[in-house]
Amino acid sequence: MKTDDEIRSTIRSNLKQLRIENQKTQLDIAKLTGKSENAVGSWEQGLSLPDIATLYRLAQYYNKTIDYMYEKHTEGK
Numbered sequence: 526m527k528t529d530d531e532i533r534s535t536i537r538s539n540l541k542q543l544r545i546e547n548q549k550t551q552l553d554i555a556k557l558t559g560k561s562e563n564a565v566g567s568w569e570q571g572l573s574l575p576d577i578a579t580l581y582r583l584a585q586y587y588n589k590t591i592d593y594m595y596e597k598h599t600e601g602k
Contacts, residue, residue, distance in 0.1 A: 532595065536580070537571040539594050543587045544569075558582060 527535070544554055551565040558565070558579050567573040575583065577591075584591050 533571050533574060535597050536574055536594055537569055539596075539598065540575075540583065541569040542598070543583075543589070547587065554583070557586060 544551070551562050551569070554560075554565045555562040558575070560575070560579065564573070564575075568575055574580070580594055581591055584594050
């Protein structure tokens, strides 16, 4: 079972990687989610996590599943 720190790190990494792969800025994601640009930055730094509804919306936006967001992936894959 993953620790909270491992989960936070995995989600952080996936959010940042998906944003970069899709050539979006933190401001783009902030507008999409209705959150602040600072909130998006906090997610990507692992300081906080998006709520489950926001994480679901992001997964849909990137055409991924919620499960995908919780799993480690090789960058660029």
